[in-house]
Amino acid sequence: MPRSNRSSCKSRGFTLVELLVVIAIIGVLVGLLLPAVQAAREAARRMSCSNNFKQMGLGLHNYHSAFNQLPIHGTGPINEAHRALGGANARWNKDPAHQYSRVGALVGLLPFMEQQAIWDRVSNPLVIGAAQFTAFGTVPYTEMQGTTTQFTSNGISYDPWFTEINTYRCPSDPGVGLPAGGRTNYGVCIGDSISLNLSSGIFNDSNLITTDSASVADFRASDRGVFDVYGKNMFRDILDGLSNTIAMGEMNTDLGDSHITSETRGGGTNVQNKPDRCQPQIDANRPQFWSTAVSHTFTPLASRGACWAATAPGFTIVNTVLPPNREYCNDANQDFVSANGTLTVSSRHQGGAHVLMADGAVRFITDSIEAGNSSAADVRNGGTGGSAPGSQSPYGLWGALGTRAAKEVIDKEF
Template sequence: MVRQKNYGFTLVELLVVIAIIGVLVGLLLPAVQAAREAARRMSCSNNFKQIGLAMHNYHSAYQLLPTHGAGTINGTGAGSIPAATVPVNAVQSRWRDSLVCNNSKLSAFVGLMPFMEQQAIWEQISNPSTDGGTWNAMGPTPNRLDYKPWATNIPALRCPSDPGQGLPASGRTNYGACLGDSVFASSMLGDSIYSDDANPTPAAASQYNRASHRGFFKMWNNKGNFRDCLDGLSNTIAMGEMITYLGDRDIRSSTQGSGGGNNATLIRDNPLACRGQIDPARPRFWSGTAQREDRSRGYRWADVSSVFSSTFTILPPNSEICGRSNFNDIVIIGTMSSQHQGGCHVLMGDGAVKFITDSIEAGDPSIGGVWKDGTGVRAPGSISPYGLWGALGTSASKEVISEEF
């Protein structure tokens, strides 16, 4: 009798093979994840490159940079509904919400839309519309979620590594205009903090603005162009990357405040004023609930407000952001950040995209910023007190960039 030979596997052999496969998968998975992140990082860099090309094409067409803080203003002054019942100084009215105009609260990205192959969105914005409401040309203030262009997520403005989506954000952005190394009043047209007059004139407020407008972009109808960049386009950051808030108390995308209430001078004089609110057990998160979560990083691509679409070179990349308890725009320490490991992308004035590490030389972050009445290293026109990082953010302080970055 001939016995048939069994060619099957034993249970032990199967378990050994499964174990080997599991070990191989465990070894390969990090490499696969790293490869995916490298692809996302490359895509993010390409997005920034396209924004740089759009910026240069805009400048070629108009001999100006896109204005960071442009738009329409209601002729009655206040720009509110009903405007005639709100007797407020026209300077302060810029911060009021409106249905009939945008109160010059539009970011530089709005003007770049036709140059970023977003002609369809630009057509909606630049013409009157009845889609979801009755809207004038250039739309309402950017807080209006019912105005579809402001609520649209534009892929070219999103980093693939950032998973943020949904309310309370409107259309998100992971890129912001660089306003330099000074924040005090750089993004505010008028406030009683500048003067004993509760309704300061534009001339009074502009004195503070001029001292703080040290970056590649200036705010509120400043018609900048390439020739204003005296430090050189290749030595000046035009825009920086930033993460959007995920509802997780991340110190880079929300703030718990300095503990000083609405004291703007506290933050102006000490960029580290919010550091005491960081959870020592989890240094990437605040110890308590974030304030004003609806006004978090990157939540409105079309809004000129510093927290939404602006970046600064004060604290090193991926440091905390810091603002007053009401989180308005007199003082917001809003540095650059990303979901990439170890740093973030920046767009230089010449259109080059570079990756800046968190360890870049950034001077003494405890020194207060340059402002109108500052002295010494804080005097208007002085070189940046924030080392190489600050020097890259300023456009006309005559710093010499001698280091590779």
Template sequence: MPHRTQQKGFTLVELLVVIAIIGVLVGLLLPAVQAAREAARRMSCSNNFKQIGLALHNYHSAYNMLPAHSAGTTNTANSGNPNPSRRADGGGGHNRNELSWLPGLTPFFEQQALWEQISNPMDSDGDGVIDFQAMGPDARMNLSDHNAAGNRYRPWLTNVPTLRCPSDPGEGLPAQGRTNYAACLGDSTHHMHCGAEQDRANIPNGNWAQAERAACRGTFVSSRSTGFREILDGLSNTIAAGEIITSLGDRDIRALPPDAPTSIQANSGDPTGPDNALACRDMIDPERPLFWRSGAPFVASPAVTGPAGEMERGYKWAYGRPLFSAMNTILPPNSEICMQGNRHNEGILPPSSHHQGGVHVLMADGAVKFITESIDAGNSGAPPVRWDGWAINPAGSPSPYGIWGALGTRASKEVIDQEF
């Protein structure tokens, strides 16, 4: 009888067992791999912020001041509608005093080439007048940071790697150049969009200096330069800037600003009424608490000259309006944002991130710290410190927003003596 050779191989049961074991191992390892990748992205984000902190200190060493936020050039103070085609002498262009704190820092974080474009904006003949013809069709409108006409001013469209957190997946239109790092304007909304001096028409009896001292309490004050000498609470106790997400177009409560019911602590708004820090909270979707509910008011008012789709968080790194490049310490990190009517002026703008549990902040001494969402934020519905007829918390008052609010102020005599 011929000898039959036995075939070697795996049975079906053995194969299924091996596949099951591999599946279990993948299931166990995948979260660890994802966590390691996010840890690396978070470290890279922190390093970017440290670079900005070094740039900030180098700028201060060079000029003995910090870069001004929401400042620049204009032919009239707080000139209102963009008018880049006219200057006092009839020519040239300007940026309406609305550049953010970031353009001036570009040569200090290895973006000298970009700074050369910004500081020499297509003036080929050196006469001080921008050559609009060299910028393409409708270029006269392009110097205004938010107009929709024609080709845009290229430096403002540039995505700068140092200004982006790797954990933020946002890219492309309708954003211009995105930023994940925003200047800290303090713990109040009052005058945050243009500074008290530029907002003097809304301040009774011309007391804009008192109004500024009362409400503009952050490391940065819109429309003027500040310096380390003004940070009396100590550089290590004061936030200079915070991390923000950029909008992904998904109705995220941290990125898409709804229109507040009326004026959200604004110039003519009563902060003891319904227009307080919680003005937009009723618009959150109860079934999806990280997103706004359907039907919430998101249409920009006629006062906003650009398309509403561009009016979202972090969309314009060079633009000094608070929605794009500023934050305050009223609501704790990763809370909802809420703007005054047209998304363009005052607002509740906490920092935010895609990191688990909190955000990075840059302290004025250059240190980068991770602040958790559970930080003591006091009474989030309290009116802010301000100077006018509604001053429930008058100038010099401690921040009503706990440790978080105190960290946002530069000279309120609130020194933090504990780890945060």
């Protein structure tokens, strides 16, 4: 019987060429898969961001059902008696007992956002430390205390304003920690106005709330959105239709990297006459970043989304003037109390940002939305021509989506 050939059964190893080919194939596969994994992760984050907005939309509608109005953006205790105790600056910065109507709409939404625990802390007295605010004696915080535009006082912070609320944060935004308090990626929409009229009383030391006829005329002409500062608006005021009007918008928080959407620059006085006047300060080689240094001294307080509880424009307000992801620009040498500014929506998503419509729907607005003339003056009291009170928005479809009762016809997809 012939013997079997054992040599034919011997195993053969990989040659060097075969091994290199296998490694190359694995490298190519990894190179193809990693971007797909990153894209899938961002898609999940974007969906989560959208879901947060949907929850806020439900909260707005539940709030309206409970109180027959939307939450006021700019509320809180006021005490004029402290005017004589240390002057205006001391009254604003060191008075723990009164917010002077600087509490934003996101605070009022807390009980309707499954944040009852934080609401209980805000709406009840809170003692932090043994001695603070020595200008007015040693006192505990009572309800709605702690200044939302001052992160600490005598080294002691008001804990609720520093609390990060997950629903108020977009997971695509990496911003964390100081100089911000509790950050937010969502702000209320005040319409297509740059003339915020803040210097007429909203953040003015000498006139906390101005109710004279001239100021009322300014507010009525300029504040054309679902929200306005101090205003008590209702769904019935949105004559353009809930599905055609933006109630809130997404925004980036500041990373300290001179990004045009989260760190402001001064465009000189009267920015409302030319919204894009800060554009020459953008780095031509890196068009998402500024090429110039900041023009004011309160940079942290001007940071976008720095405090969810505040009323201040940079923190919690958006407008529909410049299209999404354009520059954050205000009057020269102003901080968070800037009287005029472009506060458009922005995001870390690719190609646009989310907005919440007044009917509760969440829409993704692309950077290329039709936005009219970015050099046109806004509609305001005393304006003429296309800026006269009651005029249609000069900022095209984008501006029209921001106004609640300007009667523009929305006949385009967005």
